[in-house]
Amino acid sequence: MDVLTCLGIESTADNLGIGIATSDGRILANEITTHVPEEGGIHPREAARHHADVVGDTISRALAIAGITSKDLDFIAFAQGPGLGPCLRTGATAARALSAYLKVPLVGVNHCVSHIEIGRQTEGAVDPLTLYVSGGNTMVTGYEAGRYRVFGETLDIALGNCLDVFARAAELPYPGGPAVEQHALKGETLIPLPYVVKGMDLSYSGLMTAATQELMKGSHSLEDICFSLQEVAYAMLGEVTERALAHTGKGEVLLTGGVGANKRLRSMIGLIAEEHGAEAKFVPIKYATDNGAMIAWTGVVAYMHGVRTPIAESFIDSKWRVDQVEVPWRG
């Protein structure tokens, strides 16, 4: 059978990513252009405008790096959700246009599913318990009976969002995670902060508020607050991970999403996996952050199992849950 080539478009938040993947499992290109707000957090409309401005150039760059032309593309994949509406719409519009112009099929992909699939592919994970932790998502998932089931998730804001908002209050650069991590290295004293695990779910909004209030009070050093914030935030995730691991008995833990780059979180997950006889696998940052390669690769996997998205059904769904998606390739 011929090797098929797929171009994937990621545009769920501040990254516009274009990836190119092939049906024999190669990633030919993975180009990312990031929208950097002048101040504050991501403004969905401005990020969408940025994506519209750069999508053409980013596609050209990806094709050049892959050493192919648009004529070599067999189908187009795009992130159909979940994410910020205006950003998703921009990516979907580009995908529909490409598909119609090249007369090739379109494949809508769930963003969270694609984080899992790229990790399975690049890290050689077969059936992992996956922790997807980023600025927009925090969830512990695993495959069971046709779908990726959610064992635990945040009830309010994502862990990365908690770090970002705190970092902004502390006047640290965006994204907040790496800056908080650097300061935490010099912290020594653990300050009491709210540790909120409800059953298998997590809540980070109270932690964010409490950490920010400590900052305003000024009775502890920034280093100690960053240290404590990390210890509490990651331990909460660790607890849910451990329970899910005990419950499912899975042999691999896959850590992905931008927050997965954090060394303290990695060491915690490593210890938990060891305790339960599982193998910890960390997705490298270029595939763990929002990127086009994961969309292209998941597009390939879905396409090979008959998934097609006619234009009439290519509406974006900004709240598309990971456990609503049938994943026939795992059956």
Add this chain to the structure above:
Amino acid sequence: MEGMTLIAKGAEADLWFDPDWNGVRALIKRRGEKRYRHPDLDREIRRLRTLHEASMIHRAKEAGVPTPVIYQVDPEDATIVMEYVGGEKVRDIVDDLSGEMRYELFKLIGLLAGRLHGVGIVHGDLTTSNIINSPEGPVFVDFGLGEASNETEKRGVDLNLMHRMLTSTHFRHTEELFSAFREGYVEGLGEEAEQALGRMEEISRRGRYVERE
């Protein structure tokens, strides 16, 4: 630990059986250290959860829901020593009971669950594995995920878990057992019961609680 048998090793705690704890048979529940957590945070979490669980068990008993007698609580060592309740898990005996006995047992379990909710406690892990069929009747155990709450949502989660258990593990008698449970639950909780049962149905329809076949 000398003379003791490890009964269960959970993600959160270990259970030990001591045949002679100051002359009585006892169950010892210990929340072990977690290496991945900062030691101060770890100590605090284990301490608070131990105290919390002991208080939930005690409050349930005050409400007339049979729970193990607590002999000793050591928050610093995150250990609860409690009465060893003899008998089988309800989970393991359902199929051996006659139709009438099954009905009476689940009506009583429903009544006790209703009473528990009525005094503002949700169990958090209400399954037939956490109810012991002792010679004196059903005893509710493992309040590790228990919470003080009057929220309809949390009551619904308790009921949904019980219903899911009856559907999966006890699929031969699902409808019969749940209707007995429901009858007792309405009697135990009163007029708020319908609201909680309605929420249970809503929860079971949500994507995140889709049945795991």
